[in-house]
Amino acid sequence: MSPGGFASGGDVTGVHPAWLPPEAMRPIGARTVSVHGDGLDTVRAEVRQACDRHGGAVVAGGADLVLTLSGVDTGPDGFVVSRDGVVTTVAAEDPAGLLYGLFHVARVGEAAFGAPHPPGTHRPAHGRRMLDHWDNVDVHPVMGQVERGYSGGSLFWDGGALRADLTRVTAYARLLAACGVNAVTVNNVNVHATETLLLTDRLADIATIADLLRPYHIRMHLAVNFAAPVADLGTADPLDARVQAWWATATDGVYAAIPDFGGYVVKADSEGQPGPYGYGRDHADGANALAAALAPHGGVVHWRAFVYDHRQDWRDRTTDRARAAYEHFAPLDGRFLGNVIVQVKHGPIDFQVREPVSPLIAAMPATDVAVEVQVTQEYTGQQRHVCYLAPMWSEVLRTIRTAGPVGVSNAGDDPFWTGHPLAQANLYAFGRLAWAPDLDPREVLDEWIGLTFPGTPDVVGETLHAVMDDSWRTYEDYTAPLGVGFMVRPGHHYGPDVDGYEYTPWGTYHFADRDGVGVDRTCATGTGFTGQYPPVLARLYESVHDCPDELLLFFHHVPYGHVLHDGGTVIQHIYDTHFAGADAVAAMRDRWAALPADLVGPAFAARVADLLDEQVRGAAEWRDQITAYFFRKSGVRDAHGRRIP
């Protein structure tokens, strides 16, 4: 056994194979396979490795499975699968498409070699399916190696330098390709001093990583510091010709080293990062300066819309952080160059477990908009709690058609990649929903289970579904009632502190007093945020009667006795959901404990069990703090007489 306790077979010793254990490729490797076309080194290598392991063979003709670059018109990354009763054929128009087709066969498994079926075409909903890593090159004094990282160190960086052993980058690229991700940013959007130099002095490091991602058709992106030209020019004014020339030269250098480089990611004028406002310019000016440098090379700028006043006066109830992204960006619609993508967090605040969709996403019809979701569980249990996020993302992604989602990665050098082994499913699901937003989250979980635990008895899948399917709503139940968020410990954001952000400059308040709770964001009496939505939604959210219960306190300040659509009061709902949520976590732990450990591997089973203990403790703490807080404020007793501390 390796140090991590895993049987051999994963690609990296001591590291869990995630959703690509050797057995996952058996449906391919146990057969005869022929591969036709050029530029298919990765596909051929995958097939050869699978056949070597599982007794199949790579053949020139007469194969069970034919993988071919020809005769189809799928568009980039797409593929066509057909079966004539004897042969399964996967055809694509580019090598990436054929690689995705190959992993599709692994996902479908033996069923891909069953009944005949006519050609079925698979095309990604989005051409770019990107993960952003918030990895620092240097260890940051507060944020460490990975900002909001709950999975150990960075896969790329180690204390100021590129990791000596980059084997896991290749394994990671393979995992990402198998779920559909094709773009990766390898450094934190908060670009500190060392990381600023990646663009110039340390380009060789970036090129080394790009070389490892390329075989899996993943393009390298880079988070850059808007102020990078200052060191040379004393200014970063985006309308200054010298600054524009600086970006052009720097970008030429990047493409000389990495011809298929994807582009830049920028966090500007946000939480202390420099930006165009410092020069009296706006975000279109800023984004366009970088976009112009990238355009000749086919690169793009992801320009984040996460811009707000993080030094707000909590006494001022008229300012509303929820309004900020829209106010800063909506007026700029139409002014961005064609290769600018405005990257918008899915909700108007900041990755809370429950938020309405950001109104900005619908407010820029003339701009490419990417929706950003947080795969890393900053506000959803920090990979110590089970919280399968696909149902949340699905609600956003299936209803909105944008330039392509961006996920903040949850992977690190942890032996299980993601700290909590079950958080692997979030990474997998992000890729799959980026490819096909209409997928049912339960189906995606089925896929993940089938690949990760091929050939195991039904009890494995049943247990995982029981533990994971509703885990997002369970997390919501024991943490954030009715759309109120940010009742977390300031700084690290783990565990409850109802007033932790209430009297701070961060713009994240609940306004609970002895009479009621919630933020009045209506146009009639509140901050006017509802007015940023298209009329149908604006009317829905504006009305305290029609507003969906789960968003009630996000949009309205109501008395504790306010009656919800189910007939119960707000205060009783707070009590009921918190007791129910904590009970559900206890049930999750019991369910997991009943699963024989050898079915998922002893190390996997033990890590999940340990973390469920922490989740049971944490859920009880959330329940007790929230119920105690609101009981002390409201004075209303629980209708069921349960103990509130």
Place this chain on the structure above:
Amino acid sequence: MSPGGFASGGDVTGVHPAWLPPEAMRPIGARTVSVHGDGLDTVRAEVRQACDRHGGAVVAGGADLVLTLSGVDTGPDGFVVSRDGVVTTVAAEDPAGLLYGLFHVARVGEAAFGAPHPPGTHRPAHGRRMLDHWDNVDVHPVMGQVERGYSGGSLFWDGGALRADLTRVTAYARLLAACGVNAVTVNNVNVHATETLLLTDRLADIATIADLLRPYHIRMHLAVNFAAPVADLGTADPLDARVQAWWATATDGVYAAIPDFGGYVVKADSEGQPGPYGYGRDHADGANALAAALAPHGGVVHWRAFVYDHRQDWRDRTTDRARAAYEHFAPLDGRFLGNVIVQVKHGPIDFQVREPVSPLIAAMPATDVAVEVQVTQEYTGQQRHVCYLAPMWSEVLRTIRTAGPVGVSNAGDDPFWTGHPLAQANLYAFGRLAWAPDLDPREVLDEWIGLTFPGTPDVVGETLHAVMDDSWRTYEDYTAPLGVGFMVRPGHHYGPDVDGYEYTPWGTYHFADRDGVGVDRTCATGTGFTGQYPPVLARLYESVHDCPDELLLFFHHVPYGHVLHDGGTVIQHIYDTHFAGADAVAAMRDRWAALPADLVGPAFAARVADLLDEQVRGAAEWRDQITAYFFRKSGVRDAHGRRIP
């Protein structure tokens, strides 16, 4: 001008001279002085330097000032001053006494050479007057170089090693001697890995510092790790003969290097530090093991009584952290060896701006007890707010006779020594009250003003008194109402967060709900803490009617409408004191602004002015958060209609 902006004359370039500017020694240096006796190198050097600067002369006889080691019986450190109309004579029985006498003459100034007076004897109330430095050798990842340090880096250590330039240690020793301190611990009571080795491998560093302190009659003490023997023996069981031998050998080594070494300071079984409980022993066993090793050399152990459960369940209202020190230590009275000093924080919790005196101090008649006060302003404005602490210490020290106070030092490598220039007065006052607890805090401030700003117009002293005299009560007014504490931001402890510690394991609660606030610590209905006091105090605190208002919420949970001795309600008192406190700070700023900067030096004036801006901001923030919090909870409006956010 030096980089710090100070005129030359201080002992260290670029560093403010604090209470020993050259002019402070003019009353001595402008005269003829004779010095008689052996071992007076430091006294002679001080006199020579003063005379060189101010035109006087060192003479063999016929002097204005005679300093002599003879003919008196003062006890250690004491001195006798007399004047016959022509000659002022200072006599002492040991060199330390004569040095203190010399600084006494500087403090008294020209008046020491005025009217004749018979011999007046000056003896310190306490033989040991000690400062503990919470300085780390290594930079600690959370606490930095100095734990709870608000004055820059350590005077002794710099990033893992002894500082290259130790000039300031000599200057610091001189300042301490001039206020009466004669013992210093040079490392943090939280003894981390590197610091554990000071006792053994890095003894040379300690000896180097001791050599610099010795000329000023300051003895070196060392904070040691109770578990230090574990590395060699695998155990630190204090009853294990091998452990006892280990301490004896280590201590012999210390005394071989530092013959006048003072002893050890130990924080054991506290906030994660190891201790005797880990071996099933008690604190008498632990302290005695170290004391036995020190006894042959005349050294002492300061054994801290700051022992409590820092993983308390906030839901459990029966556990009371205030009871902890008494419960752990009172039963051990009589069991400690004669060279053990139990070091007790002045209040039962932890250095809050208002606490009752710890009942443990009166509960160990057969034990030497030292009272520990926090000169460093962790909970009193962190040397960004003016808070002259002598009035608080005076209340404790003048009523209790113990083995000698210990202060946690507020000094660092800041150009002003203490961050806030006015916090120098706290360091000075600690030394003076340790020597003479009955001194009036205003007189001590007068002394500090006279030494620090000799010869300046009255407006300097008037301004400093106006800003500082009541600053402790002002700080109390705008922060902690009626004895409730710990409404601070967790972690750094700067600024308000009313519920910051309310639902945590730290045992520091206020139990505010919509009806009332405070901790019931009575015997009748509460935690029984009042029963730890002697009967007179126990009865006083037990009674909600007799309990002093300023401690009401420390001992009682009362409704917001509870009427205080002045006829006002608790809630209105909260409002009134917070508005008044913030107004008082604004007045302090105005007063300071009216003082011509050149009278105290432009750098000094500017630093104080900048910090008063921050204090005005901070006091308004405290006022607004506390009033808003209690208004939201109580629903009671301010009787004067002032704005509560």
